[in-house]
Amino acid sequence: xxxxxxxxxxxxxxxxxxxxxxxxxxxxxxxxxxxxxxxxxxxxxxxxxxxxxxxxxxxxxxxxxxxxxxxxxxxxxxxxxxxxxxxxxxxxxxxxxxxxxxxxxxxxxxxxxxxxxxxxxxxxxxxxxxxxxxxxxxxxxxxxxxxxxxxxxxxxxxxxxxxxxxxxxxxxxxxxxxxxxxxxxxxxxxxxxxxxxxxxxxxxxxxxxxxxxxxxxxxxxxxxxxxxxxxxxxxxxxxxxxxxxxxxxxxxxxxxxxxxxxxxxxxxxxxxxxxxxxxxxxxxxxxxxxxxxxxxxxxxxxxxxxxxxxxxxxxxxxxxxxxxxxxxxxxxxxxxxxxxxxxxxxxxxxxxxxxxxxxxxxxxxxxxxxxxxxxxxxxxxxxxxxxxxxxxxxxxxxxxxxxxxxxxxxxxxxxxxxxxxxxxxxxxxxxxxxxxxxxxxxxxxxxxxxxxxxxxxxxxxxxxxxxxxxxxxxxxxxxxxxxxxxxxxxxxxxxxxxxxxxxxxxxxxxxxxxxxxxxxxxxxxxxxxxxxxxxxxxxxxxxxxxxxxxxxxxxxxxxxxxxxxxxxxxxxxxxxxxxxxxxxxxxxxxxxxxxxxxxxxxxxxxxxxxxxxxxxxxxxxxxxxxxxxxxxxxxxxxxxxxxxxxxxxxxxxxxxxxxxxxxxxxxxxxxxxxxxxxxxxxxxxxxxxxxxxxxxxxxxxxxxxxxxxxxxxxxxxxxxxxxxxxxxxxxxxxxxxxxxxxxxxxxxxxxxxxxxxxxxxxxxxxxxxxxxxxxxxxxxxxxxxxxxxxxxxxxxxxxxxxxxxxxxxxxxxxxxxxxxxxxxxxxxxxxxxxxxxxxxxxxxxxxxxxxxxxxxxxxxxxxxxx
Numbered sequence: 001x002x003x004x005x006x007x008x009x010x011x012x013x014x015x016x017x018x019x020x021x022x023x024x025x026x027x028x029x030x031x032x033x034x035x036x037x038x039x040x041x042x043x044x045x046x047x048x049x050x051x052x053x054x055x056x057x058x059x060x061x062x063x064x065x066x067x068x069x070x071x072x073x074x075x076x077x078x079x080x081x082x083x084x085x086x087x088x089x090x091x092x093x094x095x096x097x098x099x100x101x102x103x104x105x106x107x108x109x110x111x112x113x114x115x116x117x118x119x120x121x122x123x124x125x126x127x128x129x130x131x132x133x134x135x136x137x138x139x140x141x142x143x144x145x146x147x148x149x150x151x152x153x154x155x156x157x158x159x160x161x162x163x164x165x166x167x168x169x170x171x172x173x174x175x176x177x178x179x180x181x182x183x184x185x186x187x188x189x190x191x192x193x194x195x196x197x198x199x200x201x202x203x204x205x206x207x208x209x210x211x212x213x214x215x216x217x218x219x220x221x222x223x224x225x226x227x228x229x230x231x232x233x234x235x236x237x238x239x240x241x242x243x244x245x246x247x248x249x250x251x252x253x254x255x256x257x258x259x260x261x262x263x264x265x266x267x268x269x270x271x272x273x274x275x276x277x278x279x280x281x282x283x284x285x286x287x288x289x290x291x292x293x294x295x296x297x298x299x300x301x302x303x304x305x306x307x308x309x310x311x312x313x314x315x316x317x318x319x320x321x322x323x324x325x326x327x328x329x330x331x332x333x334x335x336x337x338x339x340x341x342x343x344x345x346x347x348x349x350x351x352x353x354x355x356x357x358x359x360x361x362x363x364x365x366x367x368x369x370x371x372x373x374x375x376x377x378x379x380x381x382x383x384x385x386x387x388x389x390x391x392x393x394x395x396x397x398x399x400x401x402x403x404x405x406x407x408x409x410x411x412x413x414x415x416x417x418x419x420x421x422x423x424x425x426x427x428x429x430x431x432x433x434x435x436x437x438x439x440x441x442x443x444x445x446x447x448x449x450x451x452x453x454x455x456x457x458x459x460x461x462x463x464x465x466x467x468x469x470x471x472x473x474x475x476x477x478x479x480x481x482x483x484x485x486x487x488x489x490x491x492x493x494x495x496x497x498x499x500x501x502x503x504x505x506x507x508x509x510x511x512x513x514x515x516x517x518x519x520x521x522x523x524x525x526x527x528x529x530x531x532x533x534x535x536x537x538x539x540x541x542x543x544x545x546x547x548x549x550x551x552x553x554x555x556x557x558x559x560x561x562x563x564x565x566x567x568x569x570x571x572x573x574x575x576x577x578x579x580x581x582x583x584x585x586x587x588x589x590x591x592x593x594x595x596x597x598x599x600x601x602x603x604x605x606x607x608x609x610x611x612x613x614x615x616x617x618x619x620x621x622x623x624x625x626x627x628x629x630x631x632x633x634x635x636x637x638x639x640x641x642x643x644x645x646x647x648x649x650x651x652x653x654x655x656x657x658x659x660x661x662x663x664x665x666x667x668x669x670x671x672x673x674x675x676x677x678x679x680x681x682x683x684x685x686x687x688x689x690x691x692x693x694x695x696x697x698x699x700x701x702x703x704x705x706x707x708x709x710x711x712x713x714x715x716x717x718x719x720x721x722x723x724x725x726x727x728x729x730x731x732x733x734x735x736x737x738x739x740x741x742x743x744x745x746x747x748x749x750x751x752x753x754x755x756x757x758x759x760x761x762x763x764x765x766x767x768x769x770x771x772x773x774x775x776x777x778x779x780x781x782x783x784x785x786x787x788x789x790x791x792x793x794x795x796x797x798x799x800x801x802x803x804x805x806x807x808x809x810x811x812x813x814x815x816x817x818x819x820x821x822x823x824x825x826x827x828x829x830x831x832x833x834x835x836x837x838x839x840x841x842x843x844x845x846x847x848x849x850x851x852x853x854x855x856x857x858x859x860x861x862x863x864x865x866x
Contacts, residue, residue, distance in 0.1 A: 254311060319427060429452060543577055605659055634672050
């Protein structure tokens, strides 16, 4: 079913801005703001109407003054609501040349987490509000009339008039402040570099901060809720290390005199890279040494690394239009790992990349309803939908593959060429390929267009013969489809091949470029019987399908851990995907899983656990088999559960706390009696204050006791939620609540999600947390339908809407449910989540097919193995 496209045109280029002198005065009591803007423009050709963007703001006065005469031309205003534009109509033509367009306007500090909006927080038991911004992709127009397109860059002189005693921040440092009377203060900020409107930002509220300067004397501040500045220390340390790292990597200094990182109470995304004033969810910036888990600490490091990368890649050089969004997000999602690996090598983040990003990308991109990395974007309603795993995770995965193929030296050289050549300008994807091609002498554009302009990725089928001392491989490619059906033969990629061998398992070698549908390759000096692994390091964006002889040779290397973690992870991840597609038997996959009994690596277990969760979700619809499957999982996880135990050991590896959480959570969900009993014991001690749970154990303990608990347990968790002072803890507790099994308790959780107690940004995840059981799934879907108008209005146009649709629909496993969901969304269209609806329907049908195809043989296997 093709996506519906709204009619759309970009603004005419007859008038273009060069500078905005913008003054805003937010009213934090009545949730309104007043503003005025003088826009220096160049009139390219005579016009009588000037069109610019404005949404949900009222223009009270508009006039134009020519630069060379004092003639003032007044304008009448016409609103084009559907296009989020206004027309300023003049009684006579404005003649070509320079001039100033002046407007006075007002608007609402909305509660939708977009544009210029209000964010609620508590200080000294008093409810207060901050005025904050979120403009990406197309919401600067909600704060002031502007040319709200990334290519129409200008400089900004910002003035904020705010209540006395409030912190007031913008992209640049304050250059002057004065008291105006009526308890108001006016702050003027220095002129910004030339930049896109979506990167403008201002924040007004109550905050504390910590500061430091990096080795290049850039002032870095982390702003936190009042009284919590120490929770900004970790992010500050990461930022101070990261800025110089990027300066050296890109060969270009950070272009602004300061950077502020600020925790915002109500925030729809994880963070936003506004130039010099980066906004974050509290859980993506704040780390409490005692109450933050290792998982959150790592998450904060990655998000800080991601947003700081954007200060160069995205802000200094900006995509020309949202079609090239992936350039911003894919690149930043790759280099955040490079940066965190530099700051914290002990995190082993590149193995986690294979799980978090590559795995997610391959899963979505196998669907018929995926989209190319570069997707043509027109109307603003289409933009939010591509802030997804393809733009971020597939984007970063193809960058990682290209980096490996070119080598770090040529890649860095190319990055410097790209950023230097295009600084303060806008680019197309091809501009990056040109720069990397120049630096490396390789046909980067030719290779990469096969990855960015067509949807999907290949599955490589490989066979081997021994040829004297060498191994001869025959490799063929075809498009991988989630349902295993033959794909259109026109799909073809230029695939960088990496291999490793038994004699050098940790040394990936670039074999060559697979350019044809089928090619032969020779790997020299591989003794007969030794294994050969394709996609060494799991760096390539493809699946591999081995014949049984090659797969069987790799199994002992999985068992004795001589195959490196990234390769063990990639191997079983491919097997799961091939089984889901019907290209291999689920039983064969379960047999291979048993080879992981000696596994020690956190990321491999994490990936295994999520694949097992996918099978578990489907087998819940086979009540006679599901208990057998849980028994199989308990047996698989028993050794590693005993190895990691419950308590942190002195000097244990940095990733063991994350492994402990994965393992104990899985055992708890599968009803392991000893795990459940110990979780209850520790939970009781935590509740009654005799032994506080370590932060790293809280998530798995909460989910385990709720999954196996009753109304009393639920009330205890709700009390902890009410008393929690830290947003991380509230999120942890609220996302665990959906683990309850009782129908009435699930309904209570769903109602709670929309209560005043839950921040709007978190409600989506609370609703999603109830979908782990058949009953919960049905109730969440009914809730979604019954509350549709409330939820649609609350999240309209934002990407949280897509998350909500995905979590409440994709885990069903019958054709009837797929039809019901399709019919509902036909009656209740959601343009910003249209693609997500189609992806969910496709996933439901895949689940149903898997169940029908595999049920009998899986049942026989589970009976014999347990």
